[in-house]
Each structure stands twice: as structure tokens, then as C-alpha cells.
Amino acid sequence: MTSPQMNQVEQAMAEFERQKAALGEIERGLHGSSTTVVAKNRAVAVTVNSSGAVAEIKFPTSAYRSMSGAELGDLLVSTIEEARAEAMAQTMQAFAAVLPGGQAMVDAFTGRAGGNVETPLEKLLAEVLLDGDRPDDGPAGR
The missing domain is CATH 3.30.1310 (Ybab; Chain: A;)
Incomplete structure (x- = not known):
């Protein structure tokens, strides 16, 4: 069973990965x-x-x-x-x-x-x- 805090951490990590991928795509586009x-x-x-x-x-x-x-x-x-x-x-x-x-x-x-x-x-x-x-x-x- 996962705690609400663990869910929040997992959601935050998933959002971080999405943002990281988006920034990488922008960087490649600008390069x-x-x-x-x-x-x-x-x-x-x-x-x-x-x-x-x-x-x-x-x-x-x-x-x-x-x-x-x-x-x-x-x-x-x-x-x-x-x-x-x-x-x-x-x-x-x-x-x-x-x-x-x-x-x-x-x-x-x-x-x-x-x-x-x-x-x-x-x-x-x-x-x-x-x-x-x-x-x-x-x-x-x-």
C-alpha cells in the first residue's frame, strides 16, 4: 500500500521527467x-x-x-x-x-x-x- 506522500513524490518525479524531456526537445530545436x-x-x-x-x-x-x-x-x-x-x-x-x-x-x-x-x-x-x-x-x- 502506498502512502499519499509517496503518490505525491511519484507524481512530482513523473512531472519532472516530462519537463526534462520537453526542455531537451526545445534545446535540440534551438541548437x-x-x-x-x-x-x-x-x-x-x-x-x-x-x-x-x-x-x-x-x-x-x-x-x-x-x-x-x-x-x-x-x-x-x-x-x-x-x-x-x-x-x-x-x-x-x-x-x-x-x-x-x-x-x-x-x-x-x-x-x-x-x-x-x-x-x-x-x-x-x-x-x-x-x-x-x-x-x-x-x-x-x-
């Missing part, structure tokens, strides 16, 4: 995935991997040739930031199914539920996923 963003003027295309690291930069047109160095640099930075933000959003979306509260939790943590302010979770994920490699992370930006 090797990438996000590509093309600048509005089509002068540059940036591909980042699922952790936000720049994997490739392409210049699909010759438009970059007529740009000043500062203009091209600004375009690269903004396109990289946009690609990283999209990659992070895709990663968060992938985990929505296993987070308690699902999509509502993702929306709350990412600020989509009300405002465009960077949330503490986004800041943490940026540190973890992007290795803190953000333009505002210098000594003055902290």
Missing part, C-alpha cells in the same frame, strides 16, 4: 538555429545563432560602398541588435510552452504585456545569452 535580419536599406544582412552570437554578415547589395564608415558602423550595430532581439524572442517563445503561465509569463517578463521597457528577465537573458556583449554594457552603461 543550430539562426536568425537573419536584413537592414531596411538592404545594405547589410546579419545572421546570429540561437545564443545571439554573430554567425555571418553579408552585404547583399553594393549600397554599403556609398556609405560613410560611421553610417555603415551604425547600420551594422543596429542590425546586429535587431537580429539578437529577434533570436531572443524566438528563444523565449520556444520556452513559453514549459514556463508556468505559458505565453502570459513570457509576455510579462519581456514587457509585451504593457510597455517597451527592458525587463529584468530580458537584461538577465541578454547577459547569459549574449555574454554581456551589448553596446551599453561598458562601465558608463552599468
Whole structure:
């Protein structure tokens, strides 16, 4: 005869195994995935991997040739930031199914539920996923 506590432990272990399998599936799905963003003027295309690291930069047109160095640099930075933000959003979306509260939790943590302010979770994920490699992370930006 099993005790109610033993049943609870068995149920908790079964749920743990389901969650572990779901997380493993998400991880396998994200491994090797990438996000590509093309600048509005089509002068540059940036591909980042699922952790936000720049994997490739392409210049699909010759438009970059007529740009000043500062203009091209600004375009690269903004396109990289946009690609990283999209990659992070895709990663968060992938985990929505296993987070308690699902999509509502993702929306709350990412600020989509009300405002465009960077949330503490986004800041943490940026540190973890992007290795803190953000333009505002210098000594003055902290």
C-alpha cells in the first residue's frame, strides 16, 4: 500500500521527467538555429545563432560602398541588435510552452504585456545569452 506522500513524490518525479524531456526537445530545436535580419536599406544582412552570437554578415547589395564608415558602423550595430532581439524572442517563445503561465509569463517578463521597457528577465537573458556583449554594457552603461 502506498502512502499519499509517496503518490505525491511519484507524481512530482513523473512531472519532472516530462519537463526534462520537453526542455531537451526545445534545446535540440534551438541548437543550430539562426536568425537573419536584413537592414531596411538592404545594405547589410546579419545572421546570429540561437545564443545571439554573430554567425555571418553579408552585404547583399553594393549600397554599403556609398556609405560613410560611421553610417555603415551604425547600420551594422543596429542590425546586429535587431537580429539578437529577434533570436531572443524566438528563444523565449520556444520556452513559453514549459514556463508556468505559458505565453502570459513570457509576455510579462519581456514587457509585451504593457510597455517597451527592458525587463529584468530580458537584461538577465541578454547577459547569459549574449555574454554581456551589448553596446551599453561598458562601465558608463552599468
